Amino acid sequence: MEAELFPRARTEVAPGAVHLPDWLAPARQRELLAACREWARPPAGLRTVRTPGGGTMTARQVCLGWHWYPYAYAYARTVVDGDGTPVKPFPHWLGELGREAVRDALGTEASGYDIALINFYDPDARMGMHRDSDEKSQAPVVSLSLGDTCVFRFGNPDTRTRPYTDVELRSGDLFVFGGPSRLAYHGVPRVHPGTAPPELGLTGRLNITLRVSGL
Template identity: 80%
Template sequence: MDSELFARERAEVAPGAAHLPDWLDTNAQRELLAACREWARPPAGLRTVRTPGGATMSARQVCLGRHWYPYGYARTVVDGDGSPVKPFPSWLGDLGRRAVTDALGPEAAEQAAYDIALINFYDGDARMGMHRDADERSDAPVVSLSLGDTCVFRFGNTETRTRPYTDVELRGGDLFVFGGPSRLAYHGVPRVRPGTAPAGLGLTGRLNVTLRVSGFPGTA
């Protein structure tokens, strides 16, 4: 990665969807990883998600602010140990608003009162099928922060899980934001590339920290 001749540049993948490579520096990645490790501890820790049909997601997950389960939100881990969900820290909301400002501009961040985080852990065999983030009542942009191994992030359209879509390489430290006309675009992770995490980070696998605005009553 460090031997590349040219630095990777930001890209508009679709209207309202932007990829900012290397947005988190090394120290910020380490700090976020340390926080993720604390959040992953029980109670209300890292869990395997099961779909209503009985299948299991290969990426494991922990939530902050509100607990996501297929296909809704709760105050407790209703499909796990039943514990109250861990709180959403204010500094993470600040990070989300800064991310939106850098990716889409300050106007896009004005109403971005982030109050939910979904943190997915991918080992080398984990995948994420094409889906939309449609269980919130807000159209504020979704913020996606990557740590660890590189993945192929497939960003599609708002109508179908199939083509047209664009495959984007997300590395540790990268930022991806999607809002506006792309807020409900289908997206997924068809592949993780094991052993590609930044040297010295101390992470085997990939962590994806996704920040959302719930839009639910009683939230900021």
């Protein structure tokens, strides 16, 4: 990739919400992608998520540590809305990656990461405005992007509508939100197909979200 005319810099999008471009080096992106491909295999693999109203999420998902389904965590730790098998374990190294991300983005310490929600977006997938409010812990949420560039819409804790800020998230970018922004509404209104780094070998976008359950 050619050098940026104006290199992307760390940006505080809202109080407690920070975007760090190119946080994952290319080699680390490839390692994380290889892990995601293993996690996506059955059992307890990538699934289509159905909402209580009978709709479906266009982004497909796999969970680690705790199984999330709209709008709760399964205490049995099984894929209750899928194949019924035990959820895949949350690896220690992923928790360490979460702690490193919070240190770099916010300059604070956070521990106890035990959930990963991995969403796969094909070119037509979207994510409506929502809050990550099913956890009992208010530890910062860590979001990592791989593959195609997306528009990430980051709003406010009170409403799904304006004010919000649209942020371009590219492969390797980190976004962390905690503190006063921990319960801010956010979503993905658009994915730009064909924008993934060719050397990554990924068609589509992967978002790896790390959380502390407090459960």
